[in-house]
Amino acid sequence: MLATQAALKGFPMLATQASFTRLRRRMNVVVTSWNKLIRSTRDIYRPELHYMRGPGPKWHAKHRAHSKSTF
Numbered sequence: 203m204l205a206t207q208a209a210l211k212g213f214p215m216l217a218t219q220a221s222f223t224r225l226r227r228r229m230n231v232v233v234t235s236w237n238k239l240i241r242s243t244r245d246i247y248r249p250e251l252h253y254m255r256g257p258g259p260k261w262h263a264k265h266r267a268h269s270k271s272t273f
Contacts (some may be wrong), residue, residue, distance in 0.1 A: 257265075
């Protein structure tokens, strides 16, 4: 027997509350873990997909040719 169970042997109501407290703590760990997992899979924002640096060298080469011919 655990020390808490031995101390609560004469008080069945307190023993039941202690077991519910342990169960509640374990369930809290499980629920928290599931919430973290769900949050991590649902977080679809990835800033590197939205980061734009501007036009590249091919764009500049193409548009320089157009700008030189129009002036």
